[in-house]
Amino acid sequence: MTKASEQSLAAGHIQGDVFQFFLTREDAGGRRGGVPAARTEHLSTAVPRTARSHPSGAVPGLPPPPAAFTGRRAEVRLLLDFLRPARTGREHQPGVPVMALAGMAGVGKSALALHAAGEAVAQGWFRGGAVFVDLHGHGPAARVEPEAAAAQLLRSLGLHDDDVPSGPDDVLTALRRHLTVLDRAASPVLVVLDNAFDAGQVAPLLPATRFHRVLITSRHTLSTLDARLLDVKVMESGEGARVIERALHVARRSDPRGSGAQRATVARLAALCGGLPLALLVIAAILRADPERPLTDLIEELTDARERLEALSPEGGGGPGTGPAVRAAFDLSYQHLGPALAHAFRVMAVHPGPDLAAEAVAALTGRPVRETRRTLAELARAHLVERGRTPGGLERWSMHDLVRLYARERGEEPEYRGERDTALRRLLTFYAWRAAAVRCQVEHLDNVPAEKRFTSTAEALAWVEEEYDNITACARLALDSEGHEAAAFDLIRNLATQLVQWESGEELVTLTRLALERAATGGDAHTRLEMLSAHGVALSNADRPLEAVEILRAALGAADPGAEPEQVAMIRVALGIACKAAGRYEESAEHSRAAIAVYSGIGWPRQRQWALNNLGNALRGAGRHTESVDVHQRSVRACRELGDGYMEAKALYNLANALGDAGRFEESTAAFRRSEVLFRAAGDKSGQIHALSNLAGYLGEAGRHSEAAGAWLAIADLLRDAGDPAGEANVLASAGRELQSAADWAGVVGICRRAAALLRALDERAGEGNAWASAAAALWNQRRYAAAAVPCARAVLLLEGEQQEEAVRLLAGIRAALGREESARDDAIDALLAAAALLRRKDLRVHEGWLRNSAGLLLEKGGRLKESAYQLHRAADLFGQAGELHMRGCALNNLGVTLRGMERYAASEGAIREDLGICRAAGDEPGEALSLFNLAETLAGAGETAAAVATGELAAALYARLDRGEDAEQVRTRVGEYASGAPADSRAGLPG
Numbered sequence: 001m002t003k004a005s006e007q008s009l010a011a012g013h014i015q016g017d018v019f020q021f022f023l024t025r026e027d028a029g030g031r032r033g034g035v036p037a038a039r040t041e042h043l044s045t046a047v048p049r050t051a052r053s054h055p056s057g058a059v060p061g062l063p064p065p066p067a068a069f070t071g072r073r074a075e076v077r078l079l080l081d082f083l084r085p086a087r088t089g090r091e092h093q094p095g096v097p098v099m100a101l102a103g104m105a106g107v108g109k110s111a112l113a114l115h116a117a118g119e120a121v122a123q124g125w126f127r128g129g130a131v132f133v134d135l136h137g138h139g140p141a142a143r144v145e146p147e148a149a150a151a152q153l154l155r156s157l158g159l160h161d162d163d164v165p166s167g168p169d170d171v172l173t174a175l176r177r178h179l180t181v182l183d184r185a186a187s188p189v190l191v192v193l194d195n196a197f198d199a200g201q202v203a204p205l206l207p208a209t210r211f212h213r214v215l216i217t218s219r220h221t222l223s224t225l226d227a228r229l230l231d232v233k234v235m236e237s238g239e240g241a242r243v244i245e246r247a248l249h250v251a252r253r254s255d256p257r258g259s260g261a262q263r264a265t266v267a268r269l270a271a272l273c274g275g276l277p278l279a280l281l282v283i284a285a286i287l288r289a290d291p292e293r294p295l296t297d298l299i300e301e302l303t304d305a306r307e308r309l310e311a312l313s314p315e316g317g318g319g320p321g322t323g324p325a326v327r328a329a330f331d332l333s334y335q336h337l338g339p340a341l342a343h344a345f346r347v348m349a350v351h352p353g354p355d356l357a358a359e360a361v362a363a364l365t366g367r368p369v370r371e372t373r374r375t376l377a378e379l380a381r382a383h384l385v386e387r388g389r390t391p392g393g394l395e396r397w398s399m400h401d402l403v404r405l406y407a408r409e410r411g412e413e414p415e416y417r418g419e420r421d422t423a424l425r426r427l428l429t430f431y432a433w434r435a436a437a438v439r440c441q442v443e444h445l446d447n448v449p450a451e452k453r454f455t456s457t458a459e460a461l462a463w464v465e466e467e468y469d470n471i472t473a474c475a476r477l478a479l480d481s482e483g484h485e486a487a488a489f490d491l492i493r494n495l496a497t498q499l500v501q502w503e504s505g506e507e508l509v510t511l512t513r514l515a516l517e518r519a520a521t522g523g524d525a526h527t528r529l530e531m532l533s534a535h536g537v538a539l540s541n542a543d544r545p546l547e548a549v550e551i552l553r554a555a556l557g558a559a560d561p562g563a564e565p566e567q568v569a570m571i572r573v574a575l576g577i578a579c580k581a582a583g584r585y586e587e588s589a590e591h592s593r594a595a596i597a598v599y600s601g602i603g604w605p606r607q608r609q610w611a612l613n614n615l616g617n618a619l620r621g622a623g624r625h626t627e628s629v630d631v632h633q634r635s636v637r638a639c640r641e642l643g644d645g646y647m648e649a650k651a652l653y654n655l656a657n658a659l660g661d662a663g664r665f666e667e668s669t670a671a672f673r674r675s676e677v678l679f680r681a682a683g684d685k686s687g688q689i690h691a692l693s694n695l696a697g698y699l700g701e702a703g704r705h706s707e708a709a710g711a712w713l714a715i716a717d718l719l720r721d722a723g724d725p726a727g728e729a730n731v732l733a734s735a736g737r738e739l740q741s742a743a744d745w746a747g748v749v750g751i752c753r754r755a756a757a758l759l760r761a762l763d764e765r766a767g768e769g770n771a772w773a774s775a776a777a778a779l780w781n782q783r784r785y786a787a788a789a790v791p792c793a794r795a796v797l798l799l800e801g802e803q804q805e806e807a808v809r810l811l812a813g814i815r816a817a818l819g820r821e822e823s824a825r826d827d828a829i830d831a832l833l834a835a836a837a838l839l840r841r842k843d844l845r846v847h848e849g850w851l852r853n854s855a856g857l858l859l860e861k862g863g864r865l866k867e868s869a870y871q872l873h874r875a876a877d878l879f880g881q882a883g884e885l886h887m888r889g890c891a892l893n894n895l896g897v898t899l900r901g902m903e904r905y906a907a908s909e910g911a912i913r914e915d916l917g918i919c920r921a922a923g924d925e926p927g928e929a930l931s932l933f934n935l936a937e938t939l940a941g942a943g944e945t946a947a948a949v950a951t952g953e954l955a956a957a958l959y960a961r962l963d964r965g966e967d968a969e970q971v972r973t974r975v976g977e978y979a980s981g982a983p984a985d986s987r988a989g990l991p992g
Helices: 075-081 109-123 148-154 169-184 199-205 237-252 262-273 277-289 295-303 305-311 326-335 339-348 358-366 367-380 402-410 414-442 457-480 485-502 506-522 524-541 545-559 563-582 585-602 605-621 624-641 646-662 665-682 685-701 705-721 725-741 745-761 765-781 785-798 801-819 823-841 845-862 867-881 885-901 906-924 925-941 945-961 964-978
Strands: 057-059 098-100 130-134 192-194 213-218 229-231 386-389 395-398
Touching: 075 109, 075 213, 075 229, 098 109, 109 130, 109 192, 109 213, 130 148, 130 386, 130 823, 148 169, 148 199, 169 199, 192 199, 199 964, 229 665, 237 262, 237 277, 262 295, 277 295, 277 867, 326 402, 339 402, 339 414, 358 367, 358 395, 358 414, 367 386, 402 414, 402 785, 414 457, 414 485, 414 925, 457 485, 457 506, 485 506, 485 524, 506 705, 524 545, 524 563, 545 563, 563 585, 563 605, 563 945, 605 624, 605 646, 624 646, 646 665, 646 685, 665 801, 685 705, 685 725, 705 725, 725 745, 725 765, 745 765, 765 785, 765 801, 785 801, 785 845, 801 823, 801 845, 845 867, 845 885, 885 906, 906 925, 925 945, 925 964, 945 964
Parallel strands: 098 213, 098 229, 130 192, 192 213
Antiparallel strands: 057 130, 386 395
8 A cells, every 4th residue: 555644735715815925026216016006186248358379360279268257148048059969960950050149349249159159169069170260350450351261260170371272262262162071071160250340251251061150249230141140238237246256256266355245236336337248357357456455446436427437447447457448449349430420429428318219319410310210220230329119119229338428428529529519409409399299289289380299199198108217317417508408497397297197206306496496597487486386296296295385385475466377376286286295185275276266267278177176186185075076077077178088087087086985986987997098098008007006996895806807907918018017917916816806716827827927037036936826726726736736836946935835735735636636647647747847946855756756656546657666766765865764765665566566576575675664763653564564465466475474464463553453454354365375466555
């Protein structure tokens, strides 16, 4: 009989919040990724080149990669997959034999190629050898022509100088012929062509045969070659830190600056290098040259962006031997640019934002957009700019931090200083016109020429969302640049409402305060009031309403008696918002009523509606729900009369909140739904998210969980489209809770799988682990035990501490349930073994052992004895390695039963006797009795009747002493059968 010592869960539903830990961690700013809390209102490595002694410039074999090479796992894997032979009767499978690596200066192309090539050679994949040649495509040395490179390669492949032809065409032909001979001899060669200038330099060197492999590195994308292309990007911050740490350890293993205690400081240092391997290695060289220099000294020097390029050069403190300077690498790329490209490169550094559209670059250069796109494509091929896309799919262009510093430095040279001021004026004019066009579209104005307008409100709002960082950066730059303040005032004036919508922190407070200071000395009275109002709203939105109230009250008290009524009303609107945020609802209502009266008197219906909206919010805050509903209904009607669907969306959102507070649930949800539709039509995804979030909350409270989940899933889709995976995962958790409450287990599983993929990409191990645990629990509740095994094993693999223990208990229950499977035994076996394979990754030997033990038992039941024996043997080994002798004994006992069924009696006896010894040593008498009985069965099967009878009698006596009389009687019956010559039953046994 078999032993089955395992925990189990009672069949039935797992209750409780299985999504308890299914969240991402807070970011450094203290904000959790995901949908913000619904607002209650809508406010109006390249490396230093290895010295080469080979006279020809080509190297037989490969130069070593930098000793400090680390990271680049994905790229290394891709390169090795390209280089690895596919055994199809020849050394390498036919295919495109060339891989071209491209990237900016200093990004680590050569190091990556040499590392991968070295790995491939070490594996013995290139019987014909490996050769390397530096083509000097971007360097002070003369560029190597194709025929000279061919001659160098032939010498590296073993030809004597006398055998290398002298004519250009002859030497290229000789190279192709030699490579063909090696190919036919099944001796593939790996050729590394480093630092190519363009496709023309390398194309004549490529083999005509398809079994050799060629790696090329270049600063340009060699798109005209018949080659696979790999763009090498800058490193992630963690990888960058490891480059410095490894470089320090290679030089001095005991260097404390590369130890775990200073890891955070090293990471800061790496971040200042922008992930550029060349810069990282220069920094490491500086540190290695001075082992006593504290990391903080270098950080202080690098923190000043104006001095960062100086510090990353030998003159900046590295001393001799620190390798090529960053500036030198960039100089070489810059020197190859024509006048138009060089001009575009310099003025792009004027832009203060993180990236920019082609239209903004056109404004900087003063050239047409179509021509500018061609210029940007050329700069991208030179890897001086990078092409990217926003979450909305718009094309963007950016510069690496160090490249930007270099371009700015070039632009400040005496002969180019005038172009910077011109470029800045053009840029600010461009953004000012776009901001005016946004306001024109959103507020239905006609103060912008038709050719400069947006085609829809959705397009205008999408532009603000995509350009938010650039808008605020340009406004700040304008305020800091003498003579450009008016552009900043225009940006804030035209985009105040939209900027508040996208920023609720201190950034906008700082910007508007600076604008207010500049307006106090250089603006007219109306501009000062506009900036004051914007600053007050920014303070309120940043949870600083008391400061806003104080500032705005003072401004209202000091208002010129002759001021225009609309100017005073503007302050009252902002003051009403601030008072409401401060909980001073009655005062807020008073200011809003005063503003309504002014706007009604001067015939400004749109501004009147804004004030009406704020009045409704103030009444709601004061608990005057009926009045609040009435005011918001008037606001909605006013928006409809204006024909402004976007403003109506905001008014409906606020009405829905008021209706909810008044207990009018059906009307509230209907208003939220209509609001979401109008926000969608306007392209305001933030408005959609807030409307859907509040709708989900109300539906969940009403017990309409499936509908609530649908609203959360709609938000998740919006966040997915916006490129916010952390937010998407958190919202999926909310949807999962609602589906759990609805007992929609299939829906829960789908959500968990989607969330797990997101959290894995975010490296949120705990979140991913709990997503898998939640999926496993939902599958358990569907009694889909085989499907639950692998997700649960993944959870065990990812989680730690108490969370892991919970997942282990669930896995034990799944294992026990699978052990009882009869109708789907093969599926159960596959699930158990797949889960075991997962646990092997983390060396969870005990848990892996129990899974294999259970699989072995099922295999034995199904008559698959050889497979059963293999799994049980592995289980016993795993338990032994973990020091769990009791568990090892269980597996050995089960293995003995299986081996008996295979008539391998000697092996069966050995396994069971080891189990018997374990039981006796542990004082486990029930286990000892069972082992004695199984040993008797094996001995009987082997024809050793006397030994079987004696052993069986020992088992019966032990069961009797344990007061298990029924078991003792069954054993005595079997002993009698042995004596009478009855055959042993390989599967006979007592109840477990």
